[in-house]
Amino acid sequence: MAKAIDIKKEVVAEITDKLQRSAAAVVVDYRGLKVEEVTELRKQCREKGLEYKVYKNTLTRMAAENAGMNELVQELVGPNAIVFSYDDPVAAAKIASEFAKTHKNLELKAGIVEGVLYKEDKLTEFASIPSREELIAKLLGSFKAPLSNFAYLVKAIIDKKEAEGQA
Template sequence: MNKNRQIKEAKVAEIREKLEKAQAVILADYQGLTVEQDTQLRKNLREAGVEYKVYKNSLVTLAAKELGMDGIVEYLEGPVSIALGYEDVTAPARILNDFAKDHKKLELKAGIVQGEVYDADKVKQLASIPSKEVLIAKLLGSIKSPVSNLAYLLNAIKEQKESAE
């Protein structure tokens, strides 16, 4: 086996492993971004724990087919970047979508979220879901509010009884 083929097989294995491990995989067309813009996008994604890569489409196609992710193959045309989210399912879509609002050259193409293929519109809907931390904070806030109101009410009753005595 020649060396070039070994390199490609190793790269396909690497891509397959990343696709298998990722909770969310978002594809985007990045053509037209400047180096500075791309660097900023990569920084934003890295800070959120999202891996951002550009692979040859043919290698990604091979890896996707091996995993039974044939639905994404049709989106692997032209320059395609891949954002891989391992923990927060919404992070890759949210960050790419937010960046695309300010940089029209970046275009969301598709994604795979927990094994289901999403088109660009579904990816944008996914991007509108707040992060897990924000949702937890809202939940805790809504739980805390009635408890705080109850404590305020009980304190007011206590003060009223003390002033009546």
């Protein structure tokens, strides 16, 4: 009996640590998904540096309280899995939302993004935000365009002057 309690304490400590370290933790209801579909979701999460875990609700509730995320406790009803994102606060919502579009049995329930609880509708909005890399690429592209245009203009002026000098 004491060994089982020790194991549960370790799991609660693990979940608490993950909740505290994560930039986002999205709770999904996976009821109705086939094993192959869950395996595919886990694979997609791994490829994006995310972690998909299923824990007992009672242990997750204790961990959420330990992590100071009491508002998450009421969302932990029924079969749940949690997608943890440690770097990108949008990535967990994005993966879960994209997967839910093609697999109707996956349901986004709620998520903690940088310490704030959001419901399904807000998580879907987060999923539409471009990733950090995409935003950086767009920013660099917007810096590059005027510089490129200026370089083309200078090159055209030089070419014109050279053509006039040869004529």
